[in-house]
Amino acid sequence: MRSLKLAWSLVALLTLVVAFFAYKFTAGEAQPSQDGRLEIQLTPDERNTFLLEMRTWMQSTQAIMAALSQEDYATVAKLAKAAGMEVEEATPAVMFKKIPLPMKKLGFDTRAQFDAIAADAGQKNMQRTLGQLGQAMNNCIACHATYRFSDGLVGQAGR
Ligand code: HEC
Secondary structure, three states, X not given: OHHHHHHHHHHHHHHXXXXXXXXXXXXXXXXXXXXXXXXXXXXXXXXXXXXXXXXXXXXHHHHHHHHHHOOOHHHHHHHHHHOOHHHHHHOOHHXXXXXXXXXXXXXXXXXXXXXXXXXXXXXXXXXXHHHHHXXXXXXXXXXXXXXXXXXXXXXXXXX
């Protein structure tokens, strides 16, 4: 009887440990910051990687609009695809786990919207593509309004 109880306690304990690590891996961490947004602590390298990804995203968005104004839908599709989910495949897991779950969802949703722009570009419907771009960019705004990265210098000499 006692060993059965012990076995169940062990199962319960292990379940808790697994749940804790599963939570740690997917939940990420963000803290309140001075400007009212939630701040995510990254190393300088991680921050640089993310910000480069952001600047590339802005560049792609501009290039999509320029191609659209020329009614060059093949280029719209190519650029939108390259700004879609395939970018996330290159993000290292260690960085990923620092991003809070709602932010990850917002990021994935935005990438998926770029995939949809790519998929629909063949319809050659400028109004539709512009509407999709406007909607996707609402996500850029929403995420920037809610989250920021730490300057990456916390814990370094002199801080
Ligand atoms: C899921 C969240 C999220 C989404 C979606 C998002 N961003 Fe960002 N972006 C951030 C964060 C966080 C920063 C850093 C802001 C800070 O620390 O003040 C940032 C910074 C930037 C920067 C500044 C880069 C630099 O070098 O300082 C640009 C440009 C940018 N984003 C463009 C975009 C564009 C364009 C989109 C949409 C197509 C977009 N972002 C969507 C989270 C996001």
